[in-house]
Amino acid sequence: MTSQINWDVGLWVKWHYQGYFSHTQTVGHWRMASTFATTVGTLTNFSIAERNRFDNCLFQGYRGLAIRSSDLCPITSVSDSAVEIP
Incomplete structure (x- = not known):
């Protein structure tokens, strides 16, 4: 059976x-x-993906450009009205 990447x-x-x-x-x-x-997934608690430059680029897809970083503070719980940070 072949698994499909989503x-x-x-x-x-x-x-x-x-x-x-x-x-x-x-x-x-x-x-x-x-x-x-x-x-x-970095081992540091600060961003190391700084100062990237995109000039005259074309992005097409579900999202054109997505940027994601590690959490600076771990989140232990999320509800409709609150976020719990120890």
């Missing part, structure tokens, strides 16, 4: 610092994001 991205910018992207196209039917910039 998300995909065109370009994954993972923990990149001072990146320069020029005339870049990520065009397609991406289910998560056309371009996805992350620092999730």
Whole structure:
């Protein structure tokens, strides 16, 4: 039996610092994001994906550009009206 991945991205910018992207196209039917910039899972408690530059780029997908970082404070509980942070 083959498992199907329920998300995909065109370009994954993972923990990149001072990146320069020029005339870049990520065009397609991406289910998560056309371009996805992350620092999730780092061992540090600060972002190391700073100062990235995108000039004259074209992003197409479910989300054109998604940016995600690690939580600075761990969240232990979420409800409709509150977020619990120890």
